[in-house]
Amino acid sequence: MDVITATVDARGQSCPGPLVALHxxxxxxRSGDLxxxxxxxxxxxxxxxxxxxxxxxxxxxSGESQGVFRYVIRKA
Amino acid sequence: xxxxxxxTTQDTAAxxxxxxxxxxxxxxxxxxxxxxxxxxxxxxxxxxxxPTLILSTTAAASAMEVSVFFxxxxxxxxxxxxxxxxxxxxxxxxALGQMNPGSTSKAKLxxxxxxxxxxxxxxxxxxxxxxxxxxxxLQLARDMGVRLIPCQMTMDLMGIxxxxxxxxxxxxIGAATALLEMKESAIQLFI
Numbered sequence: 001m002d003v004i005t006a007t008v009d010a011r012g013q014s015c016p017g018p019l020v021a022l023h024x025x026x027x028x029x030r031s032g033d034l035x036x037x038x039x040x041x042x043x044x045x046x047x048x049x050x051x052x053x054x055x056x057x058x059x060x061x062s063g064e065s066q067g068v069f070r071y072v073i074r075k076a
Numbered sequence: 077x078x079x080x081x082x083x084t085t086q087d088t089a090a091x092x093x094x095x096x097x098x099x100x101x102x103x104x105x106x107x108x109x110x111x112x113x114x115x116x117x118x119x120x121x122x123x124x125x126x127p128t129l130i131l132s133t134t135a136a137a138s139a140m141e142v143s144v145f146f147x148x149x150x151x152x153x154x155x156x157x158x159x160x161x162x163x164x165x166x167x168x169x170x171a172l173g174q175m176n177p178g179s180t181s182k183a184k185l186x187x188x189x190x191x192x193x194x195x196x197x198x199x200x201x202x203x204x205x206x207x208x209x210x211x212x213x214l215q216l217a218r219d220m221g222v223r224l225i226p227c228q229m230t231m232d233l234m235g236i237x238x239x240x241x242x243x244x245x246x247x248x249i250g251a252a253t254a255l256l257e258m259k260e261s262a263i264q265l266f267i
Contacts, residue, residue, distance in 0.1 A: 013206045016134040020216065023137035054138035 004072070005033040011068060014041045019051050022073070026057065029075050034060070037071040044069050112141035114261040116254065120149030120176065122183040122195050122210065128267045129180075129213035136220040143261070144217075145254045147227035150267075151234070152176045153183065153214065154226055154241045169235030178240070180210035218244045225249055225257075 008025045010018035018039040025035055037048065045062075048071050052059040061072040113135045117128050128144065135142045146154050155178025164170030188194040199209055208216065218224060226241060228248035238248070258264040 015207065016130050016137065016213075017206060017208065019134055019137045020220070023139075023220075051134075051138050054135075054140065056139065 002034050004036045005029055007036040007038065010037060010039045010041070012040055015043050015047065017041070018044050019047060022048075022051070023055075026073075026075050031075055033075045035073045035075065037069075037073065039069045039071075040067060041069075044071070048073075108260075109262045110141060110260050111139070112143070112261040113263040113265070114143045114145065114254075114257045116258075116264075116266045117144050117146045117150035117153065118148050118266060119186070120152045120183055121186040122180065122198070123186050124267050125150070125153050125180055125183055126210050126213075128265075129210050129217055131265070132217045132222045133213055133220060136217065136222050141261075142217075142222040143225060143257045144222060145225045145227060145249070145257065147230050147254075149176065151226055151230045151236065152178055153180050153210070154224060154245055155179060155236060156240060156242055157181055157211075164235035166235075169233070172234050173236070176234075179242075180214060183210070214242075225254070227254070 006025050006029065008018075008021050010021045013021070018037060018041055022035065022037050026033075029035065037044075039048075041047075048062065048069075049059055051057075052073065056076045058074040058076065059071060060074055061070070063070050113131070115128055115132065117125065119125070128150075132142050132144055157179030164173045183195070184192075185194040185198065202209060214224075223246050224244070225246040226248045228250050231237070231248055
């Protein structure tokens with residue numbers, strides 16, 4: 001199983017907070033690294049996939065549990 | 077009969093050549109747009125500067141190149157917030173400076189301003205929802221490599237010097253350079 005390199009906890013933040021936090025975390029990572037993003041912003045449901053398309057990073061997983069959205073991203 | 081077929085073949089060949097030519101011509105005329113967004117920030121109201129900065133920082137976080145061209149009332153977002161500015165060369169430009177205080181923290185709402193109550197309430201709500209205020213977003217944008225470009229003509233018109241602007245902004249440019257920025261961008265917006 002792949003190991004998550006870093007978790008970005010953006011719970012409680014709204015647009016554009018979660019994506020900016022994710023971007024900062026990815027900048028310090030290497031290509032192929034896996035990142036986990038936690039967010040409570042409902043806008044992230046559409047925004048994280050859009051961000052992946054724009055930035056060329058791969059969205060591997062997305063899900064929700066008890067009001068927290070969780071995404072797994074592979075850095076391009 | 078055979079002559080007719082020959083003519084048709086010739087016509088088809090000629091037509092294909094024409095199509096190829098047209099395609100080649102179109103190809104050479106095409107502008108290769110970059111993965112870039114250029115925003116013309118024209119309006120200085122809080123409720124316009126705010127989305128401009130949200131889009132800018134999000135685009136930067138999405139690995140896009142971002143240029144924001146601050147012109148007319150939009151330029152006041154880049155003016156230093158410190159002390160009462162004494163910008164302007166004559167009474168008219170001085171009056172313009174007095175009526176337009178610098179920085180996003182002093183920007184008014186385009187509607188429901190209520191002598192400052194509106195912006196204060198919006199700021200309070202944004203704080204509760206953890207949406208960064210434009211003043212924070214401006215700093216964030218700068219740190220993320222968003223190019224903040226002042227309009228030279230507006231600076232002259234309003235009597236604003238480079239020393240009146242916040243640190244980290246680009247060299248002031250004119251309309252032609254702004255057009256060039258827009259031309260090579262996949263997205264252009266006027267806000």
